[in-house]
Amino acid sequence: MLLTGKSIVVTGAxxxxxxxxxxxxSKEGAKITVLDLDEAAAKCTADKINAxxxxxxxxxxxxxxxxxxxxxGEAAADTFGSIDVWMNCAxxxxxxxxxxxxxxxxxxxLNVNLKGMFFCCxxxxxxxxKNDGGVIINMSSQSGKKAGAQYQAYCASKFGxxxxxxxxxxxxxxxxxRANSICPGVxxxxxxxxxxxxxxxxxxxxxxDVMPYFCKNIPMGRVCSYxxxxxxxxxxxxxxxxxxxxxxxNLTGGSLMH
Numbered sequence: 001m002l003l004t005g006k007s008i009v010v011t012g013a014x015x016x017x018x019x020x021x022x023x024x025x026s027k028e029g030a031k032i033t034v035l036d037l038d039e040a041a042a043k044c045t046a047d048k049i050n051a052x053x054x055x056x057x058x059x060x061x062x063x064x065x066x067x068x069x070x071x072x073g074e075a076a077a078d079t080f081g082s083i084d085v086w087m088n089c090a091x092x093x094x095x096x097x098x099x100x101x102x103x104x105x106x107x108x109x110l111n112v113n114l115k116g117m118f119f120c121c122x123x124x125x126x127x128x129x130k131n132d133g134g135v136i137i138n139m140s141s142q143s144g145k146k147a148g149a150q151y152q153a154y155c156a157s158k159f160g161x162x163x164x165x166x167x168x169x170x171x172x173x174x175x176x177x178r179a180n181s182i183c184p185g186v187x188x189x190x191x192x193x194x195x196x197x198x199x200x201x202x203x204x205x206x207x208x209d210v211m212p213y214f215c216k217n218i219p220m221g222r223v224c225s226y227x228x229x230x231x232x233x234x235x236x237x238x239x240x241x242x243x244x245x246x247x248x249x250n251l252t253g254g255s256l257m258h
C-alpha cells in the first residue's frame with residue numbers, strides 16, 4: 001500500500017470526488033479526516049471507511065470560515081498525531097450568463113473555491129512545518145486553464161487555485177512541503193448532475209444529450225472516471241511523486257494539452 005500510516009485530511013469528502021478520494025486513500029492504508037459542510041454526509045463517508053477496516057474521523061466544516069477550518073486541522077492532528085497530506089475538494093459551481101451572475105453568486109463561488117482553499121492551505125502548512133513536510137493537493141479544473149462562457153465565477157476561482165498552489169510550492173519547497181493541483185475535465189459527479197440542465201440550455205441541447213456531447217469532443221471519447229481521478233490523487237499523495245511540486249495536472253482525455 002502506498003499511503004500506509006499517513007494522516008490525510010480531505011475537504012468536500014461527503015460526496016463526489018472528495019468522497020472517492022477519501023475512500024481510495026483509506027484503501028492505501030491512510031488514516032482519514034473527512035471534512036464537509038454536510039455533517040451527515042461526512043459521517044456517512046467516515047462510517048463507510050471504518051466499516052471496511054479503515055480508520056477515519058469526521059467533522060462539519062465550512063471552508064469559507066477560517067475558525068472552522070483551523071479547528072478541523074487541530075482535531076485531525078490531535079486525533080492522528082500529524083497531518084501528512086491535505087486534499088482540498090470542497091467546491092461549488094454555477095453556469096449562468098455573465099450579466100446574470102449576482103454579487104452573491106460571485107462571492108459564494110470565490111469564498112468556497114478560492115478563499116476556502118487559502119484557509120485550508122494555511123492550516124495544512126502550519127501543521128506540516130511541524131512535521132518536516134507534507135503534501136497539499138488542490139482541486140482546480142480544466143476551467144482553471146481555459147475559460148468557458150457563462151462560467152465566469154468558477155473560472156476565476158479555478159485559475160486562482162493554480163496560482164495559489166504554485167506560490168505555496170515555491171515558498172515551501174525547501175521545507176519539504178509539496179503542493180500540486182489536479183485539473184479534471186468533466187466527471188459525472190453530483191455537482192455536475194445539478195448543472196446539466198444549465199449546460200444544456202447554454203448549448204441548446206437536451207439534458208440527456210450533454211454527456212454524449214462531451215464524449216464526442218474529447219479525443220479519448222469519454223469523460224474522466226472516478227478511478228482516473230483517485231489514481232492521480234494517490235500518486236500525488238504518495239512518495240511516487242516526491243520530485244513533483246507546483247504542477248497543475250490535466251485529467252482531460254486529451255481535450256486540454258497545456
